[in-house]
Amino acid sequence: MPGIVQAENLGKTYGGFKALKGISFTIEERQCVGFLGHNGAGKSTTMRMLYGLSTVEEGSLHLFGQPVAPLTPPALKALLGIVPQEDNLDVELTVLENLEIYGGYFGLSRQEARQRGLELLQFMGLEDKVTATVESLSGGSKRKLVIARALLNRPKMIILDEPTTGLDPQARRQVWQKLRQLKAEGATLVLTTHYMEEAAQLCDRLLVMNEGLILAEGSPEELVKRYxxxxxxxxxxxxxxxxxxxxxxxxxxxxxxxxxxxxxxxxxxxxxxxxxxxxxxxxxxxxxxxxxxxxxxxxxxxxxxxxxx
The missing domain is CATH 3.30.70 (Alpha-Beta Plaits)
Known part of the structure; x- marks a missing residue:
C-alpha cells in the first residue's frame, strides 16, 4: 500500500544555496516519522513543502495520493494539522478565543469551534485556562495550545516542527504523552526535533538529514544497531x-x-x-x-x- 506521503527526488534552492539535494521518502499512515538534523540540514524546508509554505521546485510530492505541484492545494491542507516552531498565538485573545477564531479558517461556525475548542483544551490539560490570556501561560501551556489549535480540523496528519523546543523536562514529557495518545487514536505524526530522546521515545521511523540529503533511515533501534x-x-x-x-x-x-x-x-x-x-x-x-x-x-x-x- 502506498504511503500517505510520497516524495521523489525533492530539490530546493534559495539563491545559490541548495537546501534540498534530491531526497526521497515515504510516510505510512498511523506512523510517527521523525526528521533529525542540524539547523540548515533541510528539515524545515521539507516540512514547509508538505504544508504548502514552500513550492516544490524539483522532483515530485504526493499527499494522500494527490500531487503537490507547486504548492499544497487547499483541499489537502484541510487534512493537515500544523504545529510550527514558533508559538504564533494571538496575544490579544483568550485561550479559547484563539481556537474559536482559528476554527473559522476551516469553515467551522463559532459555536462548533467553541465546542471543539473546549474538548481539545480538556484533552491537552488546559481546561482551567479557558479564559486566560495567552501572555499569562507558561511555555509548556502555550505549546499545548498550539497543538490543540492544530487539531481543530480533525487532521489526518499532524506536522510538528520542533514541538518541544524550550520546554522544561516535565512539560516536554506531558507533550509526549499527548502525542502518543494522538497516534494511538489513528493520527499520523511527522516531526522535526533536536532532542534525541524525543526521537527515540516517539518515532517509529527516523530520517537523518545533513546538508540537504538523507543520510540514513530506520527505526531508532535499527539505526543504533547499524551504525x-x-x-x-x-x-x-x-x-x-x-x-x-x-x-x-x-x-x-x-x-x-x-x-x-x-x-x-x-x-x-x-x-x-x-x-x-x-x-x-x-x-x-x-x-x-x-x-x-x-x-x-x-x-x-x-x-x-x-x-x-
Missing part, C-alpha cells in the same frame, strides 16, 4: 594529551576511536574489556565514561565526524 557498537567510552582529555597511537591500539583491541564534534569516542563490543585497558593505552580511567550507545551517537557519527584519534 554504532553496543558500548562507547567517552574520553574526556584534551586531544593533545591523547597518545599518537591511541586509535591503532584501540583497533587492535577490537574497538574504534573517532572524534565526533571534537570529542573523542571509543566504540566497542566489549566495554568492560576496553575499560580495563585504558591505563595501558595511556589514557587515565578517571577521565573517561563508559556507557551503552544510543541514538545521539548515531547522529554524531553520521553528521559530526571529524576523523580518527
Amino acid at each position: 554504532v557498537r553496543p558500548y562507547v567510552i567517552e574520553v574526556r582529555v584534551p586531544s593533545d594529551q591523547v597518545p599518537a597511537d591511541f586509535a591503532g591500539q584501540v583497533a587492535r583491541l577490537g574497538g574504534e576511536a573517532v572524534y565526533l564534534a571534537d570529542d573523542l569516542f571509543v566504540f566497542c563490543e566489549d566495554g568492560d574489556r576496553l575499560w580495563r585497558e585504558l591505563a595501558s593505552l595511556g589514557v587515565p580511567q578517571h577521565a573517561c565514561y563508559l556507557r551503552s550507545s544510543h541514538l545521539e551517537d548515531v547522529f554524531l557519527k553520521l553528521t559530526g565526524r571529524r576523523g580518527e584519534a
